[in-house]
Amino acid sequence: MARKTANRRVGITDVAQRAGVSLASVSRVMNGNFSVDPDIAARVRAAAAELNYHPNAVGRSLALGKTDTIGIVVPDLANPTFQGMLRGVSRAAAQDGYRVLIADSSEVSSEESILAGEARRRCDGVVLCAPRMNEAELEALLPSLQPLVLINRSTADTQTPSLVVDYGQGIQDLAAHLVELGHTRLVFLAGPERSAGNQARLQGLEKFRVDHPEVELTTLPAGSSFEAGHVSAVAVLATGATGVLAFNDLVAMGLLSGLHERGVDVPGDISVTGFDDIPFANYTTPPLTTAAVAINDIGEQAWHELRQLLGDGDPEPAHTTFQPELKRRGSTGRVKKPTLS
Amino acid sequence: MARKTANRRVGITDVAQRAGVSLASVSRVMNGNFSVDPDIAARVRAAAAELNYHPNAVGRSLALGKTDTIGIVVPDLANPTFQGMLRGVSRAAAQDGYRVLIADSSEVSSEESILAGEARRRCDGVVLCAPRMNEAELEALLPSLQPLVLINRSTADTQTPSLVVDYGQGIQDLAAHLVELGHTRLVFLAGPERSAGNQARLQGLEKFRVDHPEVELTTLPAGSSFEAGHVSAVAVLATGATGVLAFNDLVAMGLLSGLHERGVDVPGDISVTGFDDIPFANYTTPPLTTAAVAINDIGEQAWHELRQLLGDGDPEPAHTTFQPELKRRGSTGRVKKPTLS
DNA sequence: CGAAATCGAGAAAACGTTTTCTGGAAAGGT
DNA sequence: ACCTTTCCAGAAAACGTTTTCTCGATTTCG
Numbered sequence: 088m089a090r091k092t093a094n095r096r097v098g099i100t101d102v103a104q105r106a107g108v109s110l111a112s113v114s115r116v117m118n119g120n121f122s123v124d125p126d127i128a129a130r131v132r133a134a135a136a137e138l139n140y141h142p143n144a145v146g147r148s149l150a151l152g153k154t155d156t157i158g159i160v161v162p163d164l165a166n167p168t169f170q171g172m173l174r175g176v177s178r179a180a181a182q183d184g185y186r187v188l189i190a191d192s193s194e195v196s197s198e199e200s201i202l203a204g205e206a207r208r209r210c211d212g213v214v215l216c217a218p219r220m221n222e223a224e225l226e227a228l229l230p231s232l233q234p235l236v237l238i239n240r241s242t243a244d245t246q247t248p249s250l251v252v253d254y255g256q257g258i259q260d261l262a263a264h265l266v267e268l269g270h271t272r273l274v275f276l277a278g279p280e281r282s283a284g285n286q287a288r289l290q291g292l293e294k295f296r297v298d299h300p301e302v303e304l305t306t307l308p309a310g311s312s313f314e315a316g317h318v319s320a321v322a323v324l325a326t327g328a329t330g331v332l333a334f335n336d337l338v339a340m341g342l343l344s345g346l347h348e349r350g351v352d353v354p355g356d357i358s359v360t361g362f363d364d365i366p367f368a369n370y371t372t373p374p375l376t377t378a379a380v381a382i383n384d385i386g387e388q389a390w391h392e393l394r395q396l397l398g399d400g401d402p403e404p405a406h407t408t409f410q411p412e413l414k415r416r417g418s419t420g421r422v423k424k425p426t427l428s
Numbered sequence: 429m430a431r432k433t434a435n436r437r438v439g440i441t442d443v444a445q446r447a448g449v450s451l452a453s454v455s456r457v458m459n460g461n462f463s464v465d466p467d468i469a470a471r472v473r474a475a476a477a478e479l480n481y482h483p484n485a486v487g488r489s490l491a492l493g494k495t496d497t498i499g500i501v502v503p504d505l506a507n508p509t510f511q512g513m514l515r516g517v518s519r520a521a522a523q524d525g526y527r528v529l530i531a532d533s534s535e536v537s538s539e540e541s542i543l544a545g546e547a548r549r550r551c552d553g554v555v556l557c558a559p560r561m562n563e564a565e566l567e568a569l570l571p572s573l574q575p576l577v578l579i580n581r582s583t584a585d586t587q588t589p590s591l592v593v594d595y596g597q598g599i600q601d602l603a604a605h606l607v608e609l610g611h612t613r614l615v616f617l618a619g620p621e622r623s624a625g626n627q628a629r630l631q632g633l634e635k636f637r638v639d640h641p642e643v644e645l646t647t648l649p650a651g652s653s654f655e656a657g658h659v660s661a662v663a664v665l666a667t668g669a670t671g672v673l674a675f676n677d678l679v680a681m682g683l684l685s686g687l688h689e690r691g692v693d694v695p696g697d698i699s700v701t702g703f704d705d706i707p708f709a710n711y712t713t714p715p716l717t718t719a720a721v722a723i724n725d726i727g728e729q730a731w732h733e734l735r736q737l738l739g740d741g742d743p744e745p746a747h748t749t750f751q752p753e754l755k756r757r758g759s760t761g762r763v764k765k766p767t768l769s
Numbered sequence: 770c771g772a773a774a775t776c777g778a779g780a781a782a783a784c785g786t787t788t789t790c791t792g793g794a795a796a797g798g799t
Numbered sequence: 800a801c802c803t804t805t806c807c808a809g810a811a812a813a814c815g816t817t818t819t820c821t822c823g824a825t826t827t828c829g
Contacts, residue, residue: 098815109779114817122777139572144550145489146815149784154486156529156550164515165707174505177532186550188497188529191518209485209497209527231480313711344711366506370654370685372713439785450809455787463807487785490814 097138106134117142156186157393158206159214160199164191166311167337167365168382169216172238175386176214183394185211196220196281200228207232212393214238218283234396236389239283241406248392248404250385254284254362255291257378257411261332261360262295262304264376264413269422270330270358271302276309276319276342278334285334288362292332303328309338316341320349329357329422336361336368339375343418354420364414373417380411438479447475458483497527498734499547500555501540505532507652508706509676509723510557513579516727517555524735526552537561537622541569548573553734555579559624575737577730580624582747589733589745591726595625595703596632598719598752602673602701603636603645605717605754610763611671611699612643617650617660617683619675626675629703633673644669650679657682661690670698670763677702677709680716684759695761705755714758721752 103113108127115123116131134140148154159176161169177187188210190202196219207213212234217225220240229235229244237249258275265273275292278285289306296304307322309315316338323331323342333339339361346353353359353373361368364379388407395402444454449468456464457472475481489495500517502510518528529551531543537560548554553575558566561581570576570585578590599616606614616633619626630647637645648663650656657679664672664683674680680702687694694700694714702709705720729748736743 096815099817100815110816111779111781111818112777115778118817124777127778141545141549143815145486145495146784147817148486149490149786149815150817152784164511164518170505170511173530174532177505177530178534181532186529186531186547188527189514189518190527191515191522193519204482206527208482313707317711340708340711344713344715347713366654367681367708370658370681372685372688374685437785440787441785451786452788452809452811453807456808459787465807468808484785487814488787490785490816491787493814 096143097140098143099140101138102131102134102140105138106130153211154209155184156188156210157212157214157390158188158190158203158210159216160190160192160203160206161216162192162194162199162218164189167367168335168363168380171365171382172216172386172389175383175388176390177386178383179387179390180393183390185390185394192217194219196224200224203228203232207235212236212397214389214393215240219279219281234393236392236396236404238385238389246404248396248406250388250392250407250409252284252380252385252409252411254287254411255294257362257380257413258288258291258332259295259298260411260413261362261376261378262292262299262302264415265330265332265358265360265419266299266302268330268358268419270328271422272326272328273302273304273330273332274323274326274328275304275306275332276316276323276334276338277306278309278311278338280308282311288334309334311335311337313337313341313344316343317345320345320351323357324349324351330419331357331359333359333361336363336365336375336377339377339418340367340371343371343375353418355423358419358422360419362411364412368414369416371418375414376416376419377414378411379414381409385409437484438481439484440481442479443472443475443481446479447471494552495550496525497529497551498553498555498731499529499531499544499551500557501531501533501544501547502557503533503535503540503559505530508678508708509704509721512706512723513557513727513730516724516729517731518727520728520731521734524731526731526735533558535560537565541565544569544573548576553577553738555730555734556581560620560622575734577733577737577745579726579730587745589737589747591729591733591748591750593625593721593726593750593752595628595752596635598703598721598754599629599632599673600636600639601752601754602703602717602719603633603640603643605756606671606673606699606701606760607640607643609671609699609760611669612763613667613669614643614645614671614673615664615667615669616645616647616673617657617664617675617679618647619650619652619679621649623652629675650675652676652678654678654682654685657684658686661686661692664698665690665692671760672698672700674700674702677704677706677716677718680718680759681708681712684712684716694759696764699760699763701760703752705753709755710757712759716755717757717760718755719752720755722750726750 099113103110113131116128190206192198199217199220213232216238235247239251241249309319361375361377364377368375368377440454444451454472457469531547533539540558540561554573557579576588582590650660702716702718705718709716709718
């Protein structure tokens, strides 16, 4: 390793030398270890200040066996949901002096496992949000990631806490809300097929169907983005439905935009619901009725679980379910005229 | 350090022992070093596989003097602009096998310097976006962060590349666009006072004033969030202006929402412009006229600059300026009636 | 006053790698 | 056939800390 410009980096050795003490003493002083002569401590501190010494994190990590860093794997940093999660984790972890290493798998499931492994090797623990990874692969990966908390995936493994959102219940609440407003012809704009969240919504809707046999509910493949919602506008209109359950807020916003372009009034002609309650949902025109997911709380909670795991005890890992909360806003309204059938 | 459950972690030593070779050979094999006997290589690989060995990143970092990690300091992870930047940096860095450590300063400038320093100590380099930090503090901090690229801050230091957006020009373009549409009474919804970006916009508008003495331009303090824009609606209406230059897209969207609630038609009664062209800007009703900032490109470019610095050569650090691009959309239109004056 | 207990600072081992150094064997040249 | 060069595997140093261990000095107690 070519030493650039003589000895550039100032280490603990330099401080020790300058203060005329041993390495050990410097280390003790730097770590606030008592039982060290005040005079020595002062000399060390002075030397450290003069040399502008800052302990090397890597050396420290090696000696201590911890990095004070956790990894978080998300499918897509462009998605507000994962951004919120990341933010929640990051802020909470920062409170405890931990930093966060991010890994964006770009929605490709093969990357998810690689990134998770790599992140784990660099960090003390991992928060894994991998909705696409298949069940078997996940189970196989679990042991090697060990201090780990799962988001929106469940596992039999008793070691790993998991935080899941009850998408099934949320979508039922939204559907029920529409029915309450008199809608009897609904359409669901589905998300990515392989997505665990989409599966959960579909199951919820299945349950809804048996509870409300009088409601006509069709499903249209869409996606999880603005564009997906935007291009779905025409298909939605073709169904003649008066209420739309979009996969998430992004799709709903895209749809809102598409409907607006076609002169369709929301909620006058059609009611639209989203999912997640991203910050923007409150500021669309009209404001979006949606199922609020406390995504920041989930991130925060994820950190707290992980912190438990990193600490000593193994206090039963929690398997927490978050209930979405229905937010009634302007994008849903009473059905104008009963559907002719 | 208490070894948990006998020897848990499998290290290079275990592999060497199992393969019946020395540490050095294992290391050579793992790093694809040629000039190692094929037989030995095979044995090592087999042993590594059997033991499920993965090299310890910290040990590796210490020996190599590099972490393959960069830090990025942003003021607020909730802001779409910084989210985009982060995403750009992260994706680009990932392409080259680097990971990103995030530090969210929560908009407090004192944190910015601490976090930057800490990030630098853990990583090989830093991307710093610290709009609030004062000039002096920044200059003082620069040397200690050295492989570093600045975003939206300039510096005399020739060592550090910086990427800045020409907010001054962008806001002038937007203003000119409104003038072109016949507006003569404009209002600027200002951002946070201390923000460098806000200063740049104000300077641009000053220039605009001298170029267009016929236009009446007032400034209203607002902020950088939805809420800021939302609550500004009444103040904006009070000015009697027909064109509004919002600090950014968030403020514009909040304003749009506030105006809608009051039954004010956009762009019929008032034209509104944003800034940044965040992904949502395309899907508001009406779609937002704004100045597009290629924020993902900036993130990507930031990584490329940093990669240069991390590599050997010192090929003059670029000081790049990004020009916003005017996006004409539905939120601006011809002024309905000439302002009486 | 002497021996045991206490204390604190320095020497050295440890963390898990990579890489230089070294020495023995094989290969090549005269 | 002998000497020199080449090659490659293993030993050891290095990276920058923390922490255990050791040992001399000071204190305390009998």
